[in-house]
Amino acid sequence: MSDESTEKIVIKKPFRFKFYFTIAIVVFLIFGSAYFAGFNVYEVITNLGQTFRLLDKLFLPPAWDYTERIIGPLFETVQMAIVGSFLGAIVAFPVSLFAADNFIENKYVNTPVRFILNIFRTIPALVLAALFVAVFGIGSFAGIVALFIFSFGLISKLTYESIEAIDYGQVEAIKSLGANKLEVLRYAIIPQVLPQFMSYTLYAFEVNVRAAAVLGYVGAGGIGQTYERNLAMRYFDRVGMIIIVSFFAVLIIDVISRNIRKRLV
Amino acid sequence: MIKLVNVSKTYKNGTEALKNINLEIYEGEFVAILGLSGAGKSTLLRTINQIIPVSSGNILFENVDRNTFEMYGDNPDKTIEYMNSKGLEINKEDLDLEVVDITKLKGKKMRKMRSHIGMIFQSFNIIKRMSVIQNVLSGRVAYNPTWRTLLGIFPEKDKQIAFRALKKVDILEKTYGRASELSGGQMQRVAIARSLAQQAKILLADEPVASLDPITTFEVMEYIKKVNVDDGITTIANLHHVDLALKYATRIVGVRDGQIVYDIEVKSKKNNEIIDDLEMVYGRPISDQDYVGEE
Numbered sequence: 001m002s003d004e005s006t007e008k009i010v011i012k013k014p015f016r017f018k019f020y021f022t023i024a025i026v027v028f029l030i031f032g033s034a035y036f037a038g039f040n041v042y043e044v045i046t047n048l049g050q051t052f053r054l055l056d057k058l059f060l061p062p063a064w065d066y067t068e069r070i071i072g073p074l075f076e077t078v079q080m081a082i083v084g085s086f087l088g089a090i091v092a093f094p095v096s097l098f099a100a101d102n103f104i105e106n107k108y109v110n111t112p113v114r115f116i117l118n119i120f121r122t123i124p125a126l127v128l129a130a131l132f133v134a135v136f137g138i139g140s141f142a143g144i145v146a147l148f149i150f151s152f153g154l155i156s157k158l159t160y161e162s163i164e165a166i167d168y169g170q171v172e173a174i175k176s177l178g179a180n181k182l183e184v185l186r187y188a189i190i191p192q193v194l195p196q197f198m199s200y201t202l203y204a205f206e207v208n209v210r211a212a213a214v215l216g217y218v219g220a221g222g223i224g225q226t227y228e229r230n231l232a233m234r235y236f237d238r239v240g241m242i243i244i245v246s247f248f249a250v251l252i253i254d255v256i257s258r259n260i261r262k263r264l265v
Numbered sequence: 266m267i268k269l270v271n272v273s274k275t276y277k278n279g280t281e282a283l284k285n286i287n288l289e290i291y292e293g294e295f296v297a298i299l300g301l302s303g304a305g306k307s308t309l310l311r312t313i314n315q316i317i318p319v320s321s322g323n324i325l326f327e328n329v330d331r332n333t334f335e336m337y338g339d340n341p342d343k344t345i346e347y348m349n350s351k352g353l354e355i356n357k358e359d360l361d362l363e364v365v366d367i368t369k370l371k372g373k374k375m376r377k378m379r380s381h382i383g384m385i386f387q388s389f390n391i392i393k394r395m396s397v398i399q400n401v402l403s404g405r406v407a408y409n410p411t412w413r414t415l416l417g418i419f420p421e422k423d424k425q426i427a428f429r430a431l432k433k434v435d436i437l438e439k440t441y442g443r444a445s446e447l448s449g450g451q452m453q454r455v456a457i458a459r460s461l462a463q464q465a466k467i468l469l470a471d472e473p474v475a476s477l478d479p480i481t482t483f484e485v486m487e488y489i490k491k492v493n494v495d496d497g498i499t500t501i502a503n504l505h506h507v508d509l510a511l512k513y514a515t516r517i518v519g520v521r522d523g524q525i526v527y528d529i530e531v532k533s534k535k536n537n538e539i540i541d542d543l544e545m546v547y548g549r550p551i552s553d554q555d556y557v558g559e560e
Contacts, residue, residue: 178380
């Protein structure tokens, strides 16, 4: 069947006010922020020459022979990340049980625990590190404590959400056997969330390696501290080498960890 | 053996799932509960082991030993004799038999009571990331101290109970396999073995075959029937299919809108007459969808 009429059909398109309004706001925010932050494109272009000069100093060539002196701090960085995420995970698991409303069925417990976890998660690792350097003094210990708190917040949040998403039928079945709370945990909850939990711990480790590389800047140990010292002394070729080594170290750890995580879940 | 007295359940959202249920179940029966989805069958079953607490009413278990919460059913002498024949050496003088109201129990006593009531589910609810034997041994949790069950170290006696349970449902060759690798029918058989390992006197089956294909359905129903007849386990099963109820159950209870509207011994009436009666339970004629079909 075909349409007999040849008259042109005209439907007035509605004016999409919301759409244009959103664009206007976004544009205003970007330009407004740039203006207040004192950013302008002209300066970026005129300073391009200086940027190239710096890149030249950093990488052409980098201080290849400095590599062996970087390895030590680099390992310290990775160790900080390992200890921080491991401790964070150990503390995170029991706490996430209290945040999960299908394990502790009491919102007067869940809500405050979640509130505290949210606070831990909002503080950036760098701020935590600056705080702990003030408390424990300069060195990797402050960095480890910062990473521990940071990973604790991250892992517990993800874990309690996983616990809440488990198949409750298995919990019901274990309960019907006459099991107590700990036995329900052992038989119905842990088998279901363990792979995810391990994956979150590895993820926290990945994030921590990246964070740990920067923490030294506030004196919390690791490669960042070496970086900061060389930059202050204007040894740009050494700084370039540090950037190269850190980049590859982070890349390799990310690839390995991501592969393990894929296999876990 | 079990007596529900004026049992009502209203959920937090205001749904009245059960309205003043009175029901008595006798030892050794195979009771099929029929009714439309949402009629309250699942709630009814779950109140019996108090996985869902009642809003009001009592659920009484007769001849329960006050110390162990072991159930001695309608005829304790016979039960003791049977248990002794299995080498358990029980002396009637040592027992303290009384009527226990499960709705009044709390904490440890509640768990002890529950451990004598087996339950299987439509979605099997076995722990897929554990081995078959661990799943069956989990039926022994309430019989062992917590430290043992948390470490997963069960005594040889319990392992023998678990092996015998697996043998009963003919799945002994999968003992050390991972539960996730089993088919649906095999998973349900493992779940039955878990209930057997509990040495439960009562089995609650919530739509045990609803997610199985017709052939496996009859297979699993045969095992449930076998457990019911051989081991004298009183069975209460929510079923979807009328022909399954007529074939396996000794009694049919019809539930509609949270009330018991029908209750009959299967032997006491002709099958087609029961089917006619069931139209009243379903509120519509019984059709092909209510049958699994021929075996």
